[in-house]
Amino acid sequence: MTIGTEEELDQLKAIGRIVARVLQDMGAALEPGMTTRDLDLIGRQGLEARGARSAPELTYGFPGATCISVNNEIAHGIPGDRRIAAGDLVNIDVSAERNGFFADTGASFTVPPTTSAQRRLCRTTRKALDRAVAAVRAGAPLNRIGKAVERVARQQGYTIIRNLQSHGVGGGLHEAPEYIPSYYDPADRRVLRDGQVITIEPFLSTGAEWAEETGDGWTLATPPHYMTAQYEHSLVITRRGAIVLTVA
Secondary structure, eight states: OBOOSHHHHHHHHHHHHHHHHHHHHHHHHOOTTOBHHHHHHHHHHHHHHTTOEEHHHHHHOOSSSSEEEETTEEESOOOSSOBOOTTOEEEEEEEEEETTEEEEEEEEEEOSSOOHHHHHHHHHHHHHHHHHHHHOOTTSBTTHHHHHHHHHHHHHTOEEOTTOOEEEOSSSSSEEEEEEOSSOOTTOOOBOOTTBEEEEOOEEESSOOOOEEOSSSSOEEOOTTOOEEEOBEEEEEETTEEEEOOOO
16 A cells, blocks of 8 residues: 555554554463463454454454464464463464554564573564664665665574565555565565555564464464564655554
């Protein structure tokens, strides 16, 4: 989506705040013993209370209001009977629609007791997201996003999941540009445009480079011995930089 009016920006900010607050509430509620279905119900109720609808459910018929992925399940995890355990690394992805506008956000959470390796991975992935957001503006090369993420990952010794990308958003859950890599591709000549609405969502790992389907038709995972974290914002590109939509 490329926005052209203040009203469109206001609508995007509204749905951005909603998904950010629901994500915040779900992260605060996370505790050992609860099932991922319990956690998803908190997300569903939070969206419904704010007049929003689950975007993956609406768009793709996903079997849950939110995506909840535990440990080496890194994306599109189906909420169900799995119980959260102490020491788990849990990724929560919240995307929703309201009044025809969409926003998408996500974050990784550690369930105490946490390890220094988990904290360092999450801290670095958050830093990669922040650096990428700070690097964008209208007229800049789109591959500046991947360049910023890759620089942070390499400096800290992490790999990037290469087959999970950022994407356009706003008028739908996934829009053009549909493929925004989180690694530097010098052959990518695309340029960011004023008013363009996109996500930035790096996945950093302790060694994995590819996510694979697990067999349920949705969940993507790495081999069990790797840890992976993800953080995501939806944002609008302007000549002065990015307007981050997904803030509570």
